Amino acid sequence: MAKEPARILVTGAAGQIGYALVPMIARGIMLGPDQPVILHMLDIPPAAEALNGVKMELIDAAFPLLKGIVATTDPVEACSGVNIAVMVGGFPRKEGMERKDVMSKNVSIYKSQASALEQHAAPNCKVLVVANPANTNALILKEFAPSIPEKNVTCLTRLDHNRALGQILERLHVPVSNVKNVIIWGNHSSSQYPDVYHASVVTGAGEKPVRELVADDAWLDGEFITTVQQRGAAIIKARKLSSALSAASSACDHIRDWVLGTPKGTFVSMGVYSDGSYDVPPGIIFSYPVTCENGSWSIVQGLPINEFSRKKLDATANELVEEKALAYSCLN
Numbered sequence: 001m002a003k004e005p006a007r008i009l010v011t012g013a014a015g016q017i018g019y020a021l022v023p024m025i026a027r028g029i030m031l032g033p034d035q036p037v038i039l040h041m042l043d044i045p046p047a048a049e050a051l052n053g054v055k056m057e058l059i060d061a062a063f064p065l066l067k068g069i070v071a072t073t074d075p076v077e078a079c080s081g082v083n084i085a086v087m088v089g090g091f092p093r094k095e096g097m098e099r100k101d102v103m104s105k106n107v108s109i110y111k112s113q114a115s116a117l118e119q120h121a122a123p124n125c126k127v128l129v130v131a132n133p134a135n136t137n138a139l140i141l142k143e144f145a146p147s148i149p150e151k152n153v154t155c156l157t158r159l160d161h162n163r164a165l166g167q168i169l170e171r172l173h174v175p176v177s178n179v180k181n182v183i184i185w186g187n188h189s190s191s192q193y194p195d196v197y198h199a200s201v202v203t204g205a206g207e208k209p210v211r212e213l214v215a216d217d218a219w220l221d222g223e224f225i226t227t228v229q230q231r232g233a234a235i236i237k238a239r240k241l242s243s244a245l246s247a248a249s250s251a252c253d254h255i256r257d258w259v260l261g262t263p264k265g266t267f268v269s270m271g272v273y274s275d276g277s278y279d280v281p282p283g284i285i286f287s288y289p290v291t292c293e294n295g296s297w298s299i300v301q302g303l304p305i306n307e308f309s310r311k312k313l314d315a316t317a318n319e320l321v322e323e324k325a326l327a328y329s330c331l332n
């Protein structure tokens with residue numbers, strides 16, 4: 001029997017990421033080739049005409065899985081009955097700006113959209129915040145939508161995770177499906193910590209640690225980390241626009257794994273509400289290694305953390321604690 005369509009909200013749908021993301025969703029990249037979808041697209045009134053253009057293109061593409069389109073500038077209509085909300089809408093970082101610089105513009109948007117989601121989304125709606133500052137926007141959304149379970153509000157660090165994989169692949173020339181368990185800890189910002197201490201490569205001779213195969217600790221502890229941390233800025237510099245294609249693809253990866261599960265023995269990175277695991281302060285949205293099963297994520301526990309990693313985890317956690325205070329001061 002055919003499945004009931006899932007209603008998927010994309011905010012900021014007329015923007016760069018939105019334009020890359022909605023066709024991926026309509027093609028089944030996010031929820032699989034047997035899951036029909038109804039797209040809910042929200043943008044602000046100045047973008048209404050562009051949003052209507054995206055709707056026209058979706059119709060013209062005749063996606064078999066796409067069973068309906070809601071394109072609106074009304075947050076209540078956009079949020080009504082949605083099962084998944086991908087929050088991309090906001091003011092993007094421009095060349096030379098830090099993510100903190102876009103804080104005040106974006107946290108107030110996330111406060112008001114929290115209420116619309118809380119009141120009108122389907123029960124158990126899963127929320128992924130993409131817009132920057134992604135962790136702190138997600139935290140504000142969670143705080144101002146108290147009836148949405150805290151496990152249902154997440155932010156995107158899968159793009160950073162995939163960027164880390166990409167750097168390892170470039171170095172080792174192995175297929176992506178053979179590399180697993182890189183981790184992004186912390187903030188989706190230049191303080192994030194891309195960690196390969198637990199990553200491995202499946203080879204003909206079994207699994208081998210990435211560190212052993214790369215055999216260049218100086219690169220792994222230096223340039224590898226800074227390349228991943230600075231990749232967003234490098235793409236903005238090159239394109240004069242944010243990394244829309246890879247952000248959209250990674251958002252699909254994040255939701256797909258959350259809903260359909262992670263492969264056995266493999267973890268992925270998600271920004272989730274901290275419960276204090278790994279001595280990270282509770283009450284911030286922090287990127288952790290997680291596994292997903294039955295539509296729910298769990299933080300991977302018990303990984304040994306050495307002194308090098310500890311310092312980096314603490315630095316990114318401290319930045320998130322500061323961002324939280326700054327966000328609240330912007331809202332007052």
Ligand SMILES: NC(=O)C1=CN([C@@H]2O[C@H](COP(=O)(O)OP(=O)(O)OC[C@H]3O[C@@H](n4cnc5c(N)ncnc54)[C@H](O)[C@@H]3O)[C@@H](O)[C@H]2O)C=CC1
Pocket residue numbers: 011012013014015016017018042043044047088089090091092093109129130131132133134156157159160188241242243244247
């Ligand atoms: N977490 C991540 O890995 C990444 C996050 N980003 C962030 O994603 C966000 C979107 O990036 P782009 O699509 O490149 O920007 P964009 O400027 O092309 O699109 C943003 C869209 O949001 C709309 N918008 C603004 N206020 C809104 C509101 N209140 N409600 C609904 N829509 C609203 C704008 O009209 C625009 O169409 C930015 O904050 C960017 O920094 C970008 C890349 C990666």
Ligand SMILES: O=C([O-])CC(=O)C(=O)O
Pocket residue numbers: 092093099132159231232233235236242243
């Ligand atoms: O850096 C930015 O502002 C866009 C972004 O989040 C990324 O590409 O990681």
